[in-house]
Amino acid sequence: xxxxxxxxxxxxVAPAHVRRALKGATVRAVRRRxxxxxxxxxxxxxxxxxxxxxxxxxxxxxxxxxxxxxxxxVRDDGWPPRFTKIHIRxxxxxxLVMTNKRRLGRIRLREDPEREPPISELGFDPLLDLxxxxxxxxxxxxxxAVLKSVLLDQGFAAGVGNWIADEVLYQxxxxxxxxxxxxxxDEAERLRRKLGAVVRHAVRVDADKDRFPKSWLFHHxxxxxxxxxxxxxxxxxxxxxxxxxxxxxxxAQR
DNA sequence: CTCAGTGTTCAGTG
DNA sequence: TCACTGAACACTGA
Numbered sequence: 406x407x408x409x410x411x412x413x414x415x416x417x418v419a420p421a422h423v424r425r426a427l428k429g430a431t432v433r434a435v436r437r438r439x440x441x442x443x444x445x446x447x448x449x450x451x452x453x454x455x456x457x458x459x460x461x462x463x464x465x466x467x468x469x470x471x472x473x474x475x476x477x478x479v480r481d482d483g484w485p486p487r488f489t490k491i492h493i494r495x496x497x498x499x500x501l502v503m504t505n506k507r508r509l510g511r512i513r514l515r516e517d518p519e520r521e522p523p524i525s526e527l528g529f530d531p532l533l534d535l536x537x538x539x540x541x542x543x544x545x546x547x548x549x550a551v552l553k554s555v556l557l558d559q560g561f562a563a564g565v566g567n568w569i570a571d572e573v574l575y576q577x578x579x580x581x582x583x584x585x586x587x588x589x590x591d592e593a594e595r596l597r598r599k600l601g602a603v604v605r606h607a608v609r610v611d612a613d614k615d616r617f618p619k620s621w622l623f624h625h626x627x628x629x630x631x632x633x634x635x636x637x638x639x640x641x642x643x644x645x646x647x648x649x650x651x652x653x654x655x656x657a658q659r
Numbered sequence: 660c661t662c663a664g665t666g667t668t669c670a671g672t673g
Numbered sequence: 674t675c676a677c678t679g680a681a682c683a684c685t686g687a
Contacts, residue, residue, distance in 0.1 A: 413682065440666080458665050459684080488684090507683050509666055523667090550676060559667080566665055612665090627664095628687095648678070650663080 407485075407492040414490045416511040426450050426514055427493065436518070439527050439563025443518045450514040453524070457509025459488075463502045527563035531604040535597065542593040546586045553581035554647040562600065567649045568623055569607070573599045575622040575635075580658045581651050582644075626652035 406427055408420030415423065426446075434445040443453040454462075463471075465484050485492050488504045491512060495501070503512070515521050528544075529536055536544060548555060555561050556570035565573070574581050577595040579588070588596070610616035617623055625635050633641040639656045 455667080456665095457667075457682095506685080507664090507666090509682065511667085548675085554677085557666090568665060648680095649666090 406494060409490045411490055411508065413508045414505050414510055414512055416513050418512065418514050420491075423452060423491065423512060423514060426452060438519075438524055438530050438533065439559055440566070441524055441527070441563075443515070443524075445518075449516045451516075451518050453511075453513045453515050453518050454503060455511045455513075455523075456503075457505060457507055457511070459504075459506040460490075460510035461504050463504060465500055468502075523559075527559055528561040530563045531565070531600050532608065535601045538590075538594050538597060541597045542588075542590055545588060545593050545596075549584060549586045551581070551646055552579065552583045552585055552588075553649075553651055555585050556600075557647060557649065564604065565600070567651075568626070569603055571626065571652050572603050572622050575652075575654055575658060576603065578658055581646060581653050622652060622654065 406424050408415070408423060410420060430446040430448055432444045433447055436443050436445055441453060441455050443451050445451055454460075463486060468484060468486055484500075485502045486504055488506045489502045490505050490510070491503045493501045503510070515524075518524050535541075544561065545555070553570055553574065556565050556573065557567065559565075571581065573596065576599045577592070579592055579596060607617065614623070619636050622635060622641070625633055625641060633643075633652075635641060635654055635657075639654045641652050641654055644651050644653070
């Protein structure tokens with residue numbers, strides 16, 4: 406195993422320590438909650454990964470596929486790819502690399518990942534844990550903050566990022582600036598169902614944007630040039646909530 | 660050249 | 674305690 410000498414991505418852990426933890430260990434399971442993923446080894450500590458905005462796990466096959474199908478020529482050459490932070494070799498000959506271009510990702514070691522931060526502080530995962538309607542309503546109305554910010558809060562819902570939050574609000578027809586404690590039961594229920602549906606669909610198509618439904622706001626939100634419109638020709642507006650750009654459709658969101 | 664962006668996380672304020 | 678803001682992190686592409 407090889408590690409980049411990157412004290413940001415290796416969050417408070419010496420790369421040598423990570424190497425020692427992995428070397429000779431057996432991966433019993435790979436687990437995920439929200440945007441965090443960890444290997445359950447046959448011994449502690451266990452490695453925990455977060456990819457930030459620009460990270461990925463790559464194998465030689467996937468990397469080659471990516472390179473071949475990339476529309477523009479990538480300077481991203483051979484193997485291991487640029488921005489490799491950790492390069493793992495398995496005894497069956499398999500290889501796995503974690504890349505992280507912007508260095509917003511993290512590699513950590515945990516004795517008991519599920520019982521320690523950051524995993525222990527995450528809220529429900531829309532795929533693993535989607536609350537009942539009643540529970541969801543209570544969670545939501547139990548706080549008083551702007552809805553968009555709460556959706557982004559990993560302590561509320563794990564794994565919901567900026568575009569998913571906007572997508573869910575658009576599909577549920579709710580204004581991102583609303584306060585959580587102002588939602589009626591039926592609004593909370595629409596939100597809950599869309600939260601599950603959007604995440605499920607994105608995962609089912611392997612996050613392949615071309616396979617997201619044409620009706621999704623996602624396809625239309627990027628060129629924020631003031632002329633942006635949805636597939637139904639609705640005007641898209643932009644504002645900043647919680648420091649993040651929020652795309653929304655006044656004609657469809659109350 | 661400048662700026663925003665698939666994300667946290669922390670310090671500081673109210 | 675909670676809610677919110679701004680900054681920091683590094684790189685790319687428009």
